[in-house]
Amino acid sequence: MGARRIAAGGFAGLLFGLGLAVSGMMDPARVIGFLDIGRLATDGVWDPTLGFVMGGALLLTLPGFARMRREGRPLLAERFAWPTRRDIDARLVVGAALFGVGWGLVGFCPGPAVSALSSGLQPVFLFAAAMVAGMLLYRLVDRMLGGA
Amino acid sequence: MTPFDDWIAGAIGGGLIGLASLVLMGLLGRIAGISGVVGSVVEGAREGFGWRAAFVAGLILGPLLYAVIRGGEAVPVRLDVESWPILIAGGLLVGFGTRLGSGCTSGHGVCGLARLSPRSLAAVAVFFAMALVTVFVTRQMLGWGG
Numbered sequence: 001m002g003a004r005r006i007a008a009g010g011f012a013g014l015l016f017g018l019g020l021a022v023s024g025m026m027d028p029a030r031v032i033g034f035l036d037i038g039r040l041a042t043d044g045v046w047d048p049t050l051g052f053v054m055g056g057a058l059l060l061t062l063p064g065f066a067r068m069r070r071e072g073r074p075l076l077a078e079r080f081a082w083p084t085r086r087d088i089d090a091r092l093v094v095g096a097a098l099f100g101v102g103w104g105l106v107g108f109c110p111g112p113a114v115s116a117l118s119s120g121l122q123p124v125f126l127f128a129a130a131m132v133a134g135m136l137l138y139r140l141v142d143r144m145l146g147g148a
Numbered sequence: 149m150t151p152f153d154d155w156i157a158g159a160i161g162g163g164l165i166g167l168a169s170l171v172l173m174g175l176l177g178r179i180a181g182i183s184g185v186v187g188s189v190v191e192g193a194r195e196g197f198g199w200r201a202a203f204v205a206g207l208i209l210g211p212l213l214y215a216v217i218r219g220g221e222a223v224p225v226r227l228d229v230e231s232w233p234i235l236i237a238g239g240l241l242v243g244f245g246t247r248l249g250s251g252c253t254s255g256h257g258v259c260g261l262a263r264l265s266p267r268s269l270a271a272v273a274v275f276f277a278m279a280l281v282t283v284f285v286t287r288q289m290l291g292w293g294g
Contacts, residue, residue, distance in 0.1 A: 054162060064173075
């Protein structure tokens with residue numbers, strides 16, 4: 001069971017990384033090209049690809065998840081671990097806001113930042129190291145505040 | 149490549165990302181949220197460490213596999229900011245923010261929207277809005293990146 005679970009995780013990660021590479025979203029220039037809507041006004045340039053990537057993904061996950069929620073169980077686990085919370089609290093909103101600022105500053109969200117380590121570029125390693133530090137810093141702050 | 153080819157590649161790549169999310173849910177019953185997976189690995193969480201570490205390895209190997217498929221042509225990674233303080237600030241904000249907000253573009257975006265989760269819809273709206281404003285301020289008003 002353990003080895004099969006590890007293989008399943010590796011396979012899903014490989015597909016995900018392949019998708020990031022194929023879509024162009026591993027390239028911060030393409031992500032900024034989507035987010036920089038101001039350029040549409042100044043020189044008429046805008047890259048809508050990120051929208052097609054989200055659309056292509058949702059085309060599969062929308063019907064796929066709907067079906068899994070109705071019936072069955074995962075092949076290598078007891079049950080589907082669907083998130084259950086539905087409340088929109090301050091942590092969610094503030095966290096998403098901070099993430100959005102960081103995403104806009106550099107053009108990397110977590111998946112592409114990790115995948116782009118494959119390029120061996122020094123600035124990517126610096127960004128990824130800072131991202132990991134931010135995650136551990138959150139863990140520290142969360143513990144000091146007693147969790148929630 | 150024409151812009152049209154870029155859009156098609158985007159949709160196909162997005163399909164692969166969606167497929168990866170379905171595979172992870174169908175096999176292990178887990179949401180493919182990269183910030184959660186990476187966060188758990190770096191925190192050294194015992195439960196589920198193996199599959200998560202393998203997932204992260206796969207994320208890095210995927211683009212290398214694509215480069216091999218394309219005959220050795222590396223996948224482009226172009227940063228328009230090279231300043232260390234900005235790279236570090238961006239990384240810290242992405243790491244801290246995604247953990248505080250319980251997800252990123254994958255967990256809230258690809259998976260949460262597909263579950264029609266109100267939390268994920270709110271998170272996606274907020275992080276896209278903040279990213280749009282940040283890019284407008286830095287690239288249009290401050291003139292970063294040329």
